[in-house]
Amino acid sequence: MQEITPSDTPVVRMVGITKRFPGVLANDNVNLTLHRGEVLALLGENGAGKSTLMNMLVGLYRPDNGEIYVHGKLAEINSPQDSMALGIGMIHQEFMLVGNMSVAENIILGMKGLPLVPPLAEIKKNITELSKRYGLQVYPDKIVHDLSVGEQQRVEILKLLYRGAEILILDEPTAVLTPGEARDLNEIIKKMLAEGKSAIFITHKMDEVMEFSHTVQVLRRGKSVNICPTASIKRIQDLANMMVGRDILFSLDRGPYNPGEVMLEARNLVMNSIAGGKRILDDVSFSLRAGEILGIAGVAGNGQQNLTEALTGLMMVNSGQVFIKGKDYTNKSPLQIIKSGVSHIPADRGRMGVVGDMSVGDNLSMKKYRTKELSNHSIIKRAWVRLFADRLIEAFTITTPSQDTSVKFLSGGNIQKTILAREIDSCGGILIAVYPSRGLDVGATEAVRQNIIKQRDSGNAVFLVSEELEELLMVADKIAVMFEGRIMDIMDVKDAKTEELGMLMAGVERRDI
Ligand SMILES: Nc1ncnc2c1ncn2[C@@H]1O[C@H](COP(=O)(O)OP(=O)(O)OP(=O)(O)O)[C@@H](O)[C@H]1O
Ligand SMILES: [Mg+2]
Known part of the structure; x- marks a missing residue:
């Protein structure tokens, strides 16, 4: 839990908010209060109405009924500019940066009161100062589409800080981040709170709720069903139960491990970086059998994405071969690969x-x-x-x-x-799943994992990329660890130990463990 204690002063009060869309009552008479210095975790199943409620605070939607008070005053929020003027800023579930513009241009985009020709040099200097103050590494001249998701996330945060937001709304900010990046984000938010800012934080990760928030508020089918201090929650299961209205098992049924013939094989795949330097894929080999789940562990950005793109025909390899059901499919088109029986759940x-x-x-x-x-x-x-x-x-x-x-x-x-x-x-034999449970609520996560196991039990081969070791240990039969484009090791899940996996993920060679 956060060490900083929130004050009793409400900064935002939403009263009796109702919002309908065709066929859906997305918010049903919801009340929400956020205090100065408070982190409120807003929880609920997929489709419970969390993003909708927050979008009304930033003027993207208008409530059908209800009022919003900011610093005690009735607020008319008709546009993001209105909410910005009230000191409210939001990081959206889907990023809203403009890809072909620079970081600095994105940060000032849509800001009111700028001269026709904005003083870019000065703006860049301010951005750099601000990023230093919060320990956010951001380069103002970089073009946004060259940035990793983690970097884009930092730009989004900086955009809020630059515009002087005091009330931050973070809609699943860590869903796309690596564990390391998520920890960094944590630290930044702590700094912002220390300055008296307040935050509403939407997440499906229960450990973040426990670590991060003062208060928990749960929506179910558009209604607010529970508000309580985070400190009063004894078990993570209780939180899950509040959201879905039933117990989540956190354990899965699986049939015996009966691997069949090799369905997907990579032999010495190499992908060179266009810019030179380290290879993107460096001599990657593995084989995946029918009735088997091969989990790919690794910190995001170590080649997992490129490997799946090579396997699904979205990127070319410079050398090496891909075999699907015994036939050579190296550098074939995505359509040919789909026709061969490969299904793909992409990261993006x-x-x-x-x-x-x-x-x-x-x-x-x-x-x-x-x-x-x-x-x-x-x-x-x-x-x-x-x-x-x-x-x-x-x-x-x-x-x-x-x-x-x-x-x-x-x-x-x-x-x-x-x-x-x-x-x-x-799925026609091979399922390639990249971060399949990202952004899913606890109930849906459980269902997806069970479904992946069902595919394997019915004889399909599953290639599963995940950042969560817990998920891999629960679901996979074998685990391969990737680091800097290489497979460090492949092991049976029954021999896998969390600490060892962690070391391999950090690039420590097997012989040195
Ligand atoms: N612009 C829209 N038009 C029609 N229906 C919408 C619109 N925006 C949201 N909805 C519906 O409102 C309901 C609530 O959606 P919302 O995005 O608020 O859920 P959420 O709690 O953020 O879920 P998730 O965890 O999946 O992000 C859903 O049934 C959704 O389909
Ligand atoms: Mg949402």
Whole structure:
């Protein structure tokens, strides 16, 4: 828990807030109070209404009913500029930076009161000073699309600080960060609190809630169902129960380990960096069998992403070979690889996973239109498609008013469930899953892990990239550790020890452990 004690002065009061969307009551008469110096953890299942409630504080949505008071005064927040003027700033679940502009340009974008030609040199100097003060490494001249997600996150934070936000809203800020980056973010938030700022923090990670917040508020299906001091929570299970209304097992059923033939094999893959220097992939070899889950451990950014892109045809390798079911698929196109039976749950779901303007139903069925399941003599059977989509919506508990709703209107976690459902369902032998439980609530996380195990039990081969050792130890049969583009070691999960994995992840050679 935070050492800093919040004051009794409310900085934000939301009273009786109600917000409807077509077919959904997203917020139902919600009250929320944030005090000066307080961290309030806002929790709830995917689709519970957390982001919606916060978007009303920053003027992206208008409540249908209810009032918002900021520093005791009734506030009319009609735009992000209005909320900024009140000292409120938000880091969104989906980043909102402009990719082809520099860091400095992004930070001042949309700020009121700047001269027509902003004094960039001075602005950059201020940004650098501010970033030093908070220990945030940010380079004002870098172009945003060259930054890693961790760096982009720092720019988002700096943007808030630069604009003088006193009330910070952080919507799953650590979902895309590595454990190390998440710890850094923690430290920054502590510094901001020490200056009297306040924060509302949305997360699905229960340990962060316990470490970070003073108060916990839980939403369920749009209603506020519980508010309590974090210190009064004795067990993480109790928190999970408050959110989903049932116990979460935190343990999974799995069948015996019966590996079959090799389904996916990498032989000495090498990917050179265009800029020169260290290789992106350095002599990577592994084999993955039917009925087996190979977990890839490693701190994000050590080549896991590039490896999956090489396996799925999204990036070319410079040398080495990829075999799928015994056939050479090195540097083949993504389509050829999909046709060979590979399903892919990508890390970057915003850009690669779904078509936002298409309906949930079409997104779920788009990989299967041409199969016998959904068409007859190449004529798509709409009725079959509807039944199929409804079945997946139910099986994966996707919260949506109907299968006709556009995917872009779903909550972050439910967009993710849509991709998972489509890819897991269409798996033709090999499933490549990258951070599958990112952004999912505890209940959905459990369901996804169980589903991955079910794929393996039914004879599919699963390549699972995860940052959470706990998840890998729970789900995988074998674990490979990646560091700087290399596989440091591959071991059976029964021989894997957390400390050893941690050392390998940090680049310590096996012989030195
Ligand atoms: N612009 C919109 N149009 C229609 N429906 C919407 C819109 N924004 C949100 N919703 C719906 O409102 C409900 C609450 O969504 P919200 O994004 O607030 O959930 P959340 O608690 O943030 O979930 P997650 O943990 O998955 O991010 C969902 O059913 C969602 O589909
Ligand atoms: Mg959300």
